[in-house]
Amino acid sequence: MSMFAVAAIAVLVSIMLALVRAFTGPTVFDRILAVNATGTLTVVLISVYGFLDGRPEFLDIALLYALINFIGTVAVTKYVKFKDLGFPQDDRDEGDL
Amino acid sequence: MSLDLALDILSWACIIGGAFFALVGAVGILRLPDVYSRMHAAGMIDTLGIGLILIGLMLQAPAWIVVMKLGLILAFVFFTSPTATYALARAALDGG
Numbered sequence: 001m002s003m004f005a006v007a008a009i010a011v012l013v014s015i016m017l018a019l020v021r022a023f024t025g026p027t028v029f030d031r032i033l034a035v036n037a038t039g040t041l042t043v044v045l046i047s048v049y050g051f052l053d054g055r056p057e058f059l060d061i062a063l064l065y066a067l068i069n070f071i072g073t074v075a076v077t078k079y080v081k082f083k084d085l086g087f088p089q090d091d092r093d094e095g096d097l
Numbered sequence: 098m099s100l101d102l103a104l105d106i107l108s109w110a111c112i113i114g115g116a117f118f119a120l121v122g123a124v125g126i127l128r129l130p131d132v133y134s135r136m137h138a139a140g141m142i143d144t145l146g147i148g149l150i151l152i153g154l155m156l157q158a159p160a161w162i163v164v165m166k167l168g169l170i171l172a173f174v175f176f177t178s179p180t181a182t183y184a185l186a187r188a189a190l191d192g193g
Binding site: 060 | 108109111113115116118119120122123124125126132135136139141142143145146147150151153154156157159160166167169170173174177178180181182185186187188189191192
């Protein structure tokens with residue numbers, strides 16, 4: 001079995017395990033963490049599948065999904081923390097994070 | 098020992114190591130007791146898991162542009178994953 005197939009199978013099993021935590025986790029922060037890990041593993045899976053199929057052009061898609069995953073995680077965290085996606089209250093001089 | 102064989106052995110080692118850390122991190126996310134300890138396991142996936150697998154892929158790349166794209170993905174994930182983990186940990190601390 002080629003090394004790309006081994007990597008793809010291992011990453012698929014890891015995605016399934018992380019998704020179990022996304023479904024069962026008692027707090028919302030467990031779920032955000034599990035979805036962030038699933039997104040990072042999806043980036044790896046897209047890259048490995050690109051090499052498996054002999055088309056390294058899939059790396060562009062993987063880079064794009066890495067960007068989307070980061071922005072999505074920070075946006076959901078900000079919404080859960082502040083209940084608002086706009087600016088936080090004016091008397092706080094801290095930032096969004 | 099030709100260069101192709103050496104590159105194959107090295108990339109096998111990197112990909113097996115990266116897959117191992119991804120599996121250990123995923124089992125850690127599932128089995129650890131608290132959300133803060135689960136963040137340690139997720140951080141292991143974000144750095145060692147993706148890092149070793151992408152380095153293993155870099156050694157098998159057909160052209161230099163592919164190596165640069167993989168390096169770009171790696172640099173981006175290395176810079177943004179601790180930021181997202183920090184934001185999440187701070188929100189978990191403030192919110193409960």
